[in-house]
Amino acid sequence: MQKPKYLTKVDLIEGLSEDQIEQMKEVTERFPFRANDYYLSLIDWDDPNDPVRRIIMPDIEELDEWGEMDASNEHLYSVVPGLEHKYEDTALLLVSKVCGSFCRFCFRKRLFSTENREVASDVGPGIEYIRKHREITNVLLTGGDSLILSTDKLSDIVGRLREIEHVGIIRFGSKMVAFNPYRIINDPALPEMIRKYSTCEKRIYIMAHFNHPRELTDVALEGLNILRNAGAVVCNQTPMIRGVNDNVDTMAELFRKLSFAGIPPYYVFQCRPTRGNHTYAVPAEEGYTVFKKAIDRVSGLAKRARFVMSHATGKIEYVGIDENKIYMKYHRAADPRRYDLFMAFDRNPDAYWLDDYVDPDSLV
DSSP states (O other), rough: OSSOEEEEOOOGTTTHHHHHHHHHHHHHHHHHEEEEEEHHHHHHHTTTTOHHHHHHHHOOOGGSSSHHHHHTTTGGGGEETTTEEEEEEEEEEEOOOOOSOOOTOOOOOOGSTTTOOOOOOOOOOHHHHHHHHHTTOEEEESSSOGGGSSSHHHHHHHHHHHSSSSOOOOEEEHHHHHHTTTHHHTTTTHHHHHHHHOOSSSOOOEOOOOOOOOGOHHHHHHHHHHHTTTTTTEEEEEOOOOTTTTTTHHHHHHHHHHHHHHOOEEEEEEOOOOOOOOGGGOHHHHHHHHHHHHHTSSGGGGGOOOEEEEETTTTEEEEEESSSEEEEEEESSGGGGGOOOOOEEOOOOOOOOOGGGGOOOGGG
């Protein structure tokens, strides 16, 4: 399989019953479906609870009206079309509204609607904004998936950013190494581009998204090796997802396999309360307990992950729990006054988000 075939209709997938197809079609009228035959081949179709199936196949429970389309109010930080500037030194360029496949628990599923205007076809205004703001040293190319772009287009964006002296880090947010590693393996121009722009002084980082150990196939590891050998620094981040990695054994195995392959675990995210995500979300205290027990099982090189919530006010790290309290702090903050703010809240086993503990406006 050198060039996976993409599918956007569930009735093209063999082995599904008519009832399953009809239910999925009802879901895809609201939240689109996209996959490819490589990724679908990782599914054990005899297991209705297969974790890879859960990542990619529509679930009727997505029609639960729980959550908001923009759960972290990202639109509040859009300073020009296609650019978010939430943290002082970091900017997000939304370069695509397409992914290699669509995770069912995506927190930016709003981007895939036809009326969405957050992703700009012209990144020029965003790059000009970055050029004028010398405090920005870190630029994340995301969307959507940055590696869904052609290498020519990606190279143009990266080249323009590399002309800006104060930009030290360029990051690619991408699940393509998991969804379609042949995107990397079959394109020699991609590592050449990385080799050109990932220098000793200013590296390119690949923020990979492996959610389950089964995604770390031989071809995925080959793709990761190509990226690293080209000079990119590769890290991994994943949300904690019900039915995918919300148990200690699976999360610990994911951390181990990543560290064995030389990929540092970076963040484990609390699943955002985005519309359609209730079936995938794990309550915060349960999630932190799973994360902590998994971390306790692995070596120091695999312990670098942090369990965080990407809240509208900042990135909040869960740092502890006891019989009565859960403890958090701001790991990153949109308002600098919140940096190092340490918070202790009464336990709430039904809480999914900071707002379930406190009104965020009352913190400062």
